[in-house]
Amino acid sequence: MRAADELVDRDPWQNVRLARHPERPTTLDYIRRLVDDFQELHGDRLTEDCPAIIAGTGHLAGTPVVLIGHHKGGPDLGERRRRRFGMARPSGYRKAARLMRLAAKLRLPVVTLIDTPGANPGPEAEIGGQAAAIAENLRLMARLPVPVVAVLIGEGGSGGALALAVADRVLVSANGIYSVISPEGCAAILWKDPQAAPAAAASLRLHPGDLLSLGVVDGIVPEPPEGAHQDHAAAADLLEAAVTEALHELIPWDPDRLRAARRARFHRYGTDLGTAAADWSQP
Numbered sequence: 001m002r003a004a005d006e007l008v009d010r011d012p013w014q015n016v017r018l019a020r021h022p023e024r025p026t027t028l029d030y031i032r033r034l035v036d037d038f039q040e041l042h043g044d045r046l047t048e049d050c051p052a053i054i055a056g057t058g059h060l061a062g063t064p065v066v067l068i069g070h071h072k073g074g075p076d077l078g079e080r081r082r083r084r085f086g087m088a089r090p091s092g093y094r095k096a097a098r099l100m101r102l103a104a105k106l107r108l109p110v111v112t113l114i115d116t117p118g119a120n121p122g123p124e125a126e127i128g129g130q131a132a133a134i135a136e137n138l139r140l141m142a143r144l145p146v147p148v149v150a151v152l153i154g155e156g157g158s159g160g161a162l163a164l165a166v167a168d169r170v171l172v173s174a175n176g177i178y179s180v181i182s183p184e185g186c187a188a189i190l191w192k193d194p195q196a197a198p199a200a201a202a203s204l205r206l207h208p209g210d211l212l213s214l215g216v217v218d219g220i221v222p223e224p225p226e227g228a229h230q231d232h233a234a235a236a237d238l239l240e241a242a243v244t245e246a247l248h249e250l251i252p253w254d255p256d257r258l259r260a261a262r263r264a265r266f267h268r269y270g271t272d273l274g275t276a277a278a279d280w281s282q283p
Contacts, residue, residue, distance in 0.1 A: 010175075012207050013198035016183055018175040019155045022080075023229040025236065027054050027069030027113045030153065033236040035060055035067060041099060043091075047128065050092030052084040052120070055099040060111065061244045063251075066103035068096045068164060069113030072154075086155075087120040090133035093163050097133075097140050109147040109247055112164040117182060119160030134163040141166035142262060145255030149246045151221060151239065152176040153228075168262050169246040170216070172208045173239075174223040178216060179206040215268060219246075 010018075018024075031038050031054070038058035042049040055068040073083035088096075096112075103110045119130055141148060141164075150167035156178035172178060181189075186204060187196035211217045221242040228235035250258065 010207075011198075012201040012204075013183070015175060015207050016155075016177055016197075016201050018227050018229075019173075019177040021154075021227065021229045022075040024115075024154050024175075025228055025232045026074050027071045027115060027153070029074070029232055030069075030113060030236055030239060031056075031058070031067065033233065034240050035065075038067070041102075042095070044094035044098060046091070046094060048089075048091045050084075050089050050095060051082055052086050052088040052116070053092035053095055055095055057102075057108070060247075061240055063244065063247055064108050065111050065247075066099050066106075066108050067111045067113070068099055069153075070116040070160075070164070072115055084120060086116040087118060087160060088116065088163075089120045089122075089125045090128040090130050093119075093130075093133040093137050096164060097137055100137075100140055100144060103146055104144055107146060109149070109251060110144065110167075111243055111247075112148070112150045112167065114150060114152045114156050114161045114164050115154035116157055116160045117155055118157035119163070131159075134159045137163040138166055142266075143259060145258065147247060147250035147253065147258060148262070149243055149250070151243060152178050152217070153239070157182055166262070166266065168250050168258060168265070169218045171219045171221050171242055171246070172211055172217045173221045173228060173235075174208055175227050176208060176221075177206040178211055179204050 035058035038056050040054060040056040052070060053068065054071045057066055070086040070088065071083050072086035073080035100110055119134060148167040149169045150165045152172040154176055156176065158181055161178065183197040183201040183204060184194045186200035188194050208220045212220055219242065222238045224231040224234045
C-alpha cells in the first residue's frame with residue numbers, strides 16, 4: 001500500500017472528479033475480475049431488492065468471503081439510473097445487514113466496496129426508515145465477530161458510505177475520497193454557492209493523504225498511474241493485493257480481539273481535536 005507522500009500531488013477538486021469518473025471500475029467490475037464462484041444474494045426479506053447494493057459470497061484469492069458493495073452502474077446512463085447512482089435505499093442497507101449476519105453465522109470475513117455519493121435522499125427512502133437502517137448497520141458492524149475490510153473504491157459520501165465502513169481495516173484507493181458531505185453540499189451551506197465546491201473540497205480534507213494522516217483510513221490502495229479508469233485489470237490486481245494482505249492479518253484474530261480493536265479504532269477519532277479544544281478553553 002502507498003504512503004501519503006507517495007501520492008500524486010493533485011488538487012483536491014481534481015481528486016473528486018477522478019473519484020467520480022464514470023469509467024472507474026465498479027463493484028461489479030471488481031467482482032468479475034477477482035471473486036471466484038460469486039453467488040449474488042438478493043433482497044432484504046422485507047420489501048425489495050435494492051439495485052444500488054450488490055452482495056454475495058465467493059472466493060477472493062482462495063479465501064471464502066462475503067462481499068458487499070455499492071454499485072453505481074458504470075458509464076451507461078440508463079444502467080446508472082437503474083442502479084440509483086449507487087445511492088441505496090433502506091432495503092439496500094437491510095440486504096447488507098442480512099449478508100453480514102450470514103457472514104457471522106458462517107464465520108466468513110466481510111469485504112465491503114464503497115462507492116456512493118450518499119444514501120438515497122428520496123421521500124421513499126425516508127418513509128422506509130433510511131436513518132434507522134443505516135444506524136442498525138453501524139451497530140451490527142461494530143459487533144461482528146469476523147474480520148471486516150472496507151475499501152473506498154471511488155466516492156465515499158456521508159452516512160451512506162459509513163453504513164458499510166465500520167471495519168477493522170478501512171482502505172481508500174489512491175484517487176478515492178471520503179467525506180461527511182459532498183463538496184457541493186458543503187459549499188451550498190457555508191457559501192450559499194454550489195460553485196464554491198472546489199474550495200469546499202480543499203477544506204473538507206477528503207484527499208487520501210489527508211485521510212491517512214488523520215487516521216480516518218488505515219492504508220491507501222495504489223492505482224495505475226493515470227487512474228483506475230484507465231486500466232481496470234491493473235486496478236483489480238492492486239486492490240486484490242491490498243485486501244488479501246489485510247485479511248491475512250485479521251483472520252487469525254479471535255472475535256473478542258476483533259471487536260475490541262474495532263471499537264478502539266473508532267474511539268480514537270477526534271481524540272487530538274478534543275484535547276486541543278480543552279486547551280483552548282483554558283484562560
